[in-house]
Amino acid sequence: MLPSPNSDTKPTMEQIQLEPYIYAPTIDSDGDYIDYYPQNHFIKCQCNGETHLYGKEGFRNHTTTVKHRGWLMHINNNRHNLFRENIRLNELVENQKSIIAKMDIEIQNAKIRENLLKDMMKEMQSPKSPKKSPKID
Numbered sequence: 001m002l003p004s005p006n007s008d009t010k011p012t013m014e015q016i017q018l019e020p021y022i023y024a025p026t027i028d029s030d031g032d033y034i035d036y037y038p039q040n041h042f043i044k045c046q047c048n049g050e051t052h053l054y055g056k057e058g059f060r061n062h063t064t065t066v067k068h069r070g071w072l073m074h075i076n077n078n079r080h081n082l083f084r085e086n087i088r089l090n091e092l093v094e095n096q097k098s099i100i101a102k103m104d105i106e107i108q109n110a111k112i113r114e115n116l117l118k119d120m121m122k123e124m125q126s127p128k129s130p131k132k133s134p135k136i137d
């Protein structure tokens with residue numbers, strides 16, 4: 001049984017969330033993507049990338065639009081491409097994680113060098129210490 005919206009025509013404050021519900025169709029027993037109707041009223045649909053606050057029938061009506069029907073047909077006709085794209089995106093995420101980790105290490109090393117240089121400058125400016133040039137390895 002598919003979830004249905006509340007009987008109220010307008011969403012309650014509890015139903016309004018700051019983050020929209022990212023809508024993605026579900027899959028039926030034949031493996032086809034089909035629409036369902038989430039409880040959430042603040043929905044971002046991938047057919048147009050837009051976020052809307054829908055009333056009771058609003059999202060149901062949205063799923064009957066030409067754009068939404070065309071999008072659903074497109075993803076049903078391109079299942080294999082979507083699977084391949086998912087693999088490619090997962091690989092991209094892993095590469096991005098690796099790049100971010102390397103950059104984080106570089107930032108940490110730069111902070112350590114900065115602090116060392118600051119300490120050396122303080123020591124050089126201190127009246128107690130003899131004037132000497134910093135030794136950098």
Ligand SMILES: [Zn+2]
Nearest residue numbers: 045047048068
């Ligand atoms: Zn849509």
